Amino acid sequence: MLEATENDTAITEPVDKAQLARLAITVQNATTSFDDFNYAKALEVTESFFWNFTDDYVELVKERAYGAQGDAKAESAKATLAVTLKTLLGLFAPFMPFVTEEVWSWWQVGSVHRSTWPTSDTLEALSKGQDPKLLDDLAVAISGIRKAKSDANVSMRAKLSQATITAPSEVLDRLQLAAEDIKAAGCITQLLLESGAQVNVTAVLAPD
Structure with a gap:
């Protein structure tokens, strides 16, 4: 079981900083919606972030969080x-x-309803200027890897001996920052990043 680590200075990886940059945007949009009494919009932007967080980010960093990369x-x-x-x-x-009060009590003191409202400035400082577009690129890459496995009728945990991601150079530059996370999330032995006009993913299953 992972233990929560509330140590802001520990956040050094590009994927993690991109995650917080995207979260800063979410907090800003939700706060603006609350100020405008548009509660439905505040919930919508929060839920949208939440599902991307659980579907993509958590899967990307899971192995790393357990120490696979040190x-x-x-x-x-x-x-x-x-x-x-x-x-x-x-x-x-x-x-x-x-x-939320119950979950808060598992690892925080006091009440979530008396805690300080999140601020985008704090999260932006933690992101250190990392481009949140990295998360969009990773979502496309991971989706392509999942599709390749689905088309082959194998488990999402099936190992790939090789995966090739073709994409424009600016996308490849961002993906390179998260190469180890992509390999871990996709159970990939060799990851190749190649230049191309459009994003495309091909995969080779590892022998049984």
């Missing part, structure tokens, strides 16, 4: 997970007061 990179993932969870509990609290 202690420092594990701490970066765990610290980012802690910041994200704490922020999401604050954003969801007005809509799910009892559930």
Whole structure:
């Protein structure tokens, strides 16, 4: 079981900083919606972030968080997970007061309803200017890997001896920052990044 690590200085990995950059945008949009009394919009932007967080980010960093890439990179993932969870509990609290209070009590003191409202400035500082587009690129790459496995009628945990991601150079530059996370999430032995006009993923299953 992972232990929450509330150590902001531990956040060093590009994927983690991109996650917090995207979270900063979410907090800003949700806060603006609350200020405008548009509660439905506040919930919508929070839920959209939440599903991307659980579907893509958690899967990407899971192996790293358990130490597959060393202690420092594990701490970066765990610290980012802690910041994200704490922020999401604050954003969801007005809509799910009892559930968020219960989850908050598992690892925080006091009440989520008396905690400080999340601020985008704090999250932007933690992101250190990382481009959140990295998360969009990773979502496309991971989706392509999942599709390749689905088309082959194998488990999502099936090992690939090789995967090739073809994409424009600016996308490849961002994906290179997360190459080890992609390999871990896709159970890939060799990952190739090749230049091309459009994003495309091909995969070779590892022999049984």
